Amino acid sequence: MIDIFLEENHVYVLDNLSLGSTDNIQKYLSNPRFHFIKHDLSDPITTIKVFRDISEDPESPKILEVWHLAANSDIPSGVEDPNVDLRDTFMTTHSILAAMKEVGANKLYFASSSAVYGDMDGVPISEDKGPLLPISNYGAMKLASEALISAAAEAFLEVALLFRFPNVVGVPATHGVILDLTNKLIKDPDVLSVLGNGTQKKSYLHVSDLVQGMLFLRDNNAKNIDIFNIGPKDDGIFVREIAEAVVARVSPSANIQYGKSDRGWVGDVPKFSYLTDKLAAAGWTPQLSSHEAVKKAVAEIEKQQR
Amino acid sequence: MIDIFLEENHVYVLDNLSLGSTDNIQKYLSNPRFHFIKHDLSDPITTIKVFRDISEDPESPKILEVWHLAANSDIPSGVEDPNVDLRDTFMTTHSILAAMKEVGANKLYFASSSAVYGDMDGVPISEDKGPLLPISNYGAMKLASEALISAAAEAFLEVALLFRFPNVVGVPATHGVILDLTNKLIKDPDVLSVLGNGTQKKSYLHVSDLVQGMLFLRDNNAKNIDIFNIGPKDDGIFVREIAEAVVARVSPSANIQYGKSDRGWVGDVPKFSYLTDKLAAAGWTPQLSSHEAVKKAVAEIEKQQR
Numbered sequence: 068m069i070d071i072f073l074e075e076n077h078v079y080v081l082d083n084l085s086l087g088s089t090d091n092i093q094k095y096l097s098n099p100r101f102h103f104i105k106h107d108l109s110d111p112i113t114t115i116k117v118f119r120d121i122s123e124d125p126e127s128p129k130i131l132e133v134w135h136l137a138a139n140s141d142i143p144s145g146v147e148d149p150n151v152d153l154r155d156t157f158m159t160t161h162s163i164l165a166a167m168k169e170v171g172a173n174k175l176y177f178a179s180s181s182a183v184y185g186d187m188d189g190v191p192i193s194e195d196k197g198p199l200l201p202i203s204n205y206g207a208m209k210l211a212s213e214a215l216i217s218a219a220a221e222a223f224l225e226v227a228l229l230f231r232f233p234n235v236v237g238v239p240a241t242h243g244v245i246l247d248l249t250n251k252l253i254k255d256p257d258v259l260s261v262l263g264n265g266t267q268k269k270s271y272l273h274v275s276d277l278v279q280g281m282l283f284l285r286d287n288n289a290k291n292i293d294i295f296n297i298g299p300k301d302d303g304i305f306v307r308e309i310a311e312a313v314v315a316r317v318s319p320s321a322n323i324q325y326g327k328s329d330r331g332w333v334g335d336v337p338k339f340s341y342l343t344d345k346l347a348a349a350g351w352t353p354q355l356s357s358h359e360a361v362k363k364a365v366a367e368i369e370k371q372q373r
Numbered sequence: 374m375i376d377i378f379l380e381e382n383h384v385y386v387l388d389n390l391s392l393g394s395t396d397n398i399q400k401y402l403s404n405p406r407f408h409f410i411k412h413d414l415s416d417p418i419t420t421i422k423v424f425r426d427i428s429e430d431p432e433s434p435k436i437l438e439v440w441h442l443a444a445n446s447d448i449p450s451g452v453e454d455p456n457v458d459l460r461d462t463f464m465t466t467h468s469i470l471a472a473m474k475e476v477g478a479n480k481l482y483f484a485s486s487s488a489v490y491g492d493m494d495g496v497p498i499s500e501d502k503g504p505l506l507p508i509s510n511y512g513a514m515k516l517a518s519e520a521l522i523s524a525a526a527e528a529f530l531e532v533a534l535l536f537r538f539p540n541v542v543g544v545p546a547t548h549g550v551i552l553d554l555t556n557k558l559i560k561d562p563d564v565l566s567v568l569g570n571g572t573q574k575k576s577y578l579h580v581s582d583l584v585q586g587m588l589f590l591r592d593n594n595a596k597n598i599d600i601f602n603i604g605p606k607d608d609g610i611f612v613r614e615i616a617e618a619v620v621a622r623v624s625p626s627a628n629i630q631y632g633k634s635d636r637g638w639v640g641d642v643p644k645f646s647y648l649t650d651k652l653a654a655a656g657w658t659p660q661l662s663s664h665e666a667v668k669k670a671v672a673e674i675e676k677q678q679r
Contacts, residue, residue, distance in 0.1 A: 146524075215513045218455075
């Protein structure tokens with residue numbers, strides 16, 4: 068995504084590096100159009116100051132668009148302590164909106180999540196489905212962020228696009244089922260213990276598709292505010308299949324041991340069916356299915372961790 | 374509501390008195406079961422402390438249920454400054470949940486709002502309608518609160534009931550269209566200037582009905598978490614009719630002057646049609662229609678302000 072943005076404009080990356088690393092942006096650091104600022108976006112006062120500094124940079128006088136991808140992405144840690152998602156998933160949104168209003172930036176693209184839907188018990192989920200009863204603090208604070216952006220779209224934003232994705236896989240990976248299973252198997256190549264009974268079935272989107280999808284929607288959007296599910300067209304892949312894919316790649320002779328529950332953890336949605344008809348109607352579909360996305364990510368993550 | 378609760382239990386009222394007044398609870402202050410604590414619920418640390426103190430009171434060893442009605446109820450002020458609703462409408466919810474978890478209180482009844490639905494452009498609104506795109510920070514922070522409560526219902530709450538009401542009228546009144554119009558007319562009995570063109574049409578619920586409805590749902594609820602629209606069965610009353618009712622009561626000879634927009638202010642929803650079929654199916658309907666609720670409130674508020 069950064070490569071595409073850099074072709075035409077300056078890019079400012081703001082990150083507190085709590086989950087990310089500058090290793091991931093090393094190749095851009097020598098580009099004079101690229102600017103990295105280590106900053107915690109959850110604080111509104113300093114975030115307004117940073118946005119003001121950027122918008123007063125004579126080389127880049129106006130903030131054309133803001134991509135808000137900052138969040139705690141480790142769902143179980145946010146279930147343990149609601150302050151984590153309050154701060155990293157929600158207050159970041161509040162600060163960014165306050166700062167955008169202050170400097171007159173008015174286009175916002177937001178990484179939301181299928182977690183806003185909660186447990187729909189397998190009922191197909193389109194963007195207008197309700198009620199929205201998230202079962203994790205992560206999902207709750209993504210929904211809270213959407214709500215705040217929606218009010219800001221009424222008050223001052225010109226464009227607000229809310230992208231709801233399911234599980235996203237690929238590298239660099241900092242969390243998630245594929246990384247967890249890979250790490251366990253590297254540590255103990257004989258046995259792989261899986262949280263939950265393996266029957267959870269979910270959609271997986273590869274990060275390469277995700278980036279293409281978001282850019283497509285940005286370039287083909289006409290509304291002040293809109294929401295899109297972004298995901299593969301299939302109805303997902305079983306955790307059991309993911310475990311088998313990791314075993315096949317990392318340690319083919321390992322035994323897989325499953326838990327008893329159909330939930331891996333509190334806040335885990337056992338099954339969902341994700342509708343992406345609106346995305347398709349807008350003219351775009353992902354290249355990779357859930358199976359293909361997982362297969363590609365398993366290979367990428369093994370390489371990352373070895 | 375307090376009268377009913379006091380019949381069986383101790384009642385602790387926590388309020389920062391930013392909009393409320395102890396005048397409203399004067400008659401309870403001599404009751405040994407009644408306890409008023411001036412406290413700002415938006416701060417989690419001190420709220421946990423207050424809940425701990427209450428739950429350690431030897432006279433009242435367990436917090437049986439929590440009714441969370443705290444919020445900024447002045448929508449336009451929250452549109453001006455998002456910090457108002459962040460603090461008073463949302464952080465109060467965060468603090469209360471943190472405190473409930475701390476002391477093991479597990480039944481929560483929450484005053485949400487039809488504002489979570491945003492502008493549905495007159496489409497009939499049931500509880501499962503989406504997408505939820507609130508157009509005021511008040512609506513956004515009510516939706517954010519619902520989301521947080523939903524996650525808490527998955528993690529530790531035994532009961533969570535979310536009540537979504539439209540405009541609520543009655544006394545004591547601290548804000549709202551009837552109070553505003555009454556005050557204007559008392560100040561200048563000749564001319565009444567109305568925000569917006571008077572064609573906004575909305576449901577109005579009288580506070581007496583609201584209390585009965587919430588108690589009914591509490592006593593007849595079987596689910597861990599549920600959402601109910603609470604409102605009259607009709608499709609509302611025009612702002613023009615409200616203005617006429619206030620004029621008839623307060624200063625019958627006044628001229629009414631309307632604005633040009635179909636919105637009274639940013640965040641005002643011009644028209645909505647509120648479905649309460651789920652409430653009726655549960656076995657309860659309000660006694661007063663929107664017209665009757667407004668008529669009763671106009672008389673009550675005139676008396677309050679004279």
